[in-house]
Amino acid sequence: MKYDVTIKIALKEGMLDPEASAIQNAITNLGYTTESLRTARLFLIRLDAPDREAARAMAQKICERLLANPVIHRYEVEVAG
């Protein structure tokens, strides 16, 4: 079965996010007031797995082994369908 998996990688709560601060500053420069801004990265993956749970497990392994660095990141996996 083919599964569409969405993986979101973000910095853990409390981790310094210099890119987010710079972007928030730029938004302020445009005249908007924002209370907070965080960045995250989405990976849209289509993969082959026997079932939904196997697809999720495989996506989690991919996160742990490459996409996320456990020292600074948390991740969420969503399997469509």
Add this chain to the structure above:
Amino acid sequence: MRFAVIQFGGSNCDRDVQYVLSEVCGVDADLVWYKERLSRSYDAVVLPGGFSYGDYLRAGAIAARTPIMADVIRHAMNGKLVLGICNGAQILAESGLVPGVFTINAYPKFICKPVHLRVENAASPFTSAYRNGDVIRIPIAHAEGRYAAPAETLASLNASNRIAFRFCDEKGTVTVACNPNGAAENITGVLSEMGNVLAMMPHPERASENILGSVDGKPVFDSMIGFIERKG
């Protein structure tokens, strides 16, 4: 005695390191293209600076998962020396050979300038040609060099004397003002548990000849060479 200097696509300090090892320090140093793997045994492996894989995903993340890194990890597990400089340090952290991570500078821009470092542990295979507390001046050149690690990791690095270098001022005082990238506890050189792997953001190969304005980095290579000679 033979060093390997690993070249990934995007490495750009590989030839500088090889030049310093062979022409300045007088030891054999092979440039090894990552696809060739480590086909023979080496006394030391150097992962040079650069932008392997364009810093895609995270600096060093993709190079850390290439097959040659399995060879480098095996080499390290045998107690042999591995030095990672700049992008090489990021690769070592990403491959788990040293704890923590080198991530985006607190002020997120590329910094290229000479900085002062304090030698925190002059007993390692990479620093024995220094004395504890020596203040050296060598350049940094990175955008992702801020060392970060959980509090318990920092505590254990301190307790086990695994911090090789910290950013400091010219007198050797470690202050927030002389921390160019926001690194935790000003750390910019981390040793592995066995002490045979060093990940450092500053570039010792850019400070190994008088003509370049500083020879303060050369003792890193001299220390490694001395260590290998003593081991026989």
